[in-house]
Amino acid sequence: MADETKKNTTEPAGPRDARLWSLDPEPDTPEMSRRQFFIKLGVGSLVVAGAGTALFAYQYLSPNVLYEPSPVVDAGKPDQYPAESVTLDPATGIYVVRAAEGFYALSAVCTHLGCLTAFKPEQGIIACPCHGSKFRRDGTKIEGPAPKPLPWLRVWLSDEGDLMVDRSTVVPERQYVRV
Numbered sequence: 001m002a003d004e005t006k007k008n009t010t011e012p013a014g015p016r017d018a019r020l021w022s023l024d025p026e027p028d029t030p031e032m033s034r035r036q037f038f039i040k041l042g043v044g045s046l047v048v049a050g051a052g053t054a055l056f057a058y059q060y061l062s063p064n065v066l067y068e069p070s071p072v073v074d075a076g077k078p079d080q081y082p083a084e085s086v087t088l089d090p091a092t093g094i095y096v097v098r099a100a101e102g103f104y105a106l107s108a109v110c111t112h113l114g115c116l117t118a119f120k121p122e123q124g125i126i127a128c129p130c131h132g133s134k135f136r137r138d139g140t141k142i143e144g145p146a147p148k149p150l151p152w153l154r155v156w157l158s159d160e161g162d163l164m165v166d167r168s169t170v171v172p173e174r175q176y177v178r179v
């Protein structure tokens, strides 16, 4: 009985087994393992090389563009600004001023070396903390090293009635938006 079991597990018994053996002409030898290793190594190298080429092609064909935020700021509804107020938006570096004549916007960036200025309500002026330049609420310079006044920026009302400010467009002074 033990001899029969041994015979069945080590040798093909019938024509079906012989056909299966013929599909695998080379038994699992050390040489076969080495060949399979090199085939896998070659396929792996091709995959890595292909991925590198695809990555290089993607980077080469992608536009080399720096996306910056829009210079246009939605400053909200006009009625949120009290009369005679000067409101700084530190995130965008602009003042929205509500004067008796209407609305206007100033750049809050000092024209000396670019520090962010601040409105001093107790004095009614705009002051730069870096080197002491001072400006009136209409942007004109009072004193300090700043070479120019704070520029006026383009302001308009959107279709929804919001105040819009374009930080990239300087306009002549005294251009008010009346609401």
Ligand code: FES
Binding pocket: 110, 111, 112, 113, 114, 115, 128, 129, 130, 131, 132, 133, 144, 145, 146
């Ligand atoms: S940066 Fe404002 S005074 Fe120098």
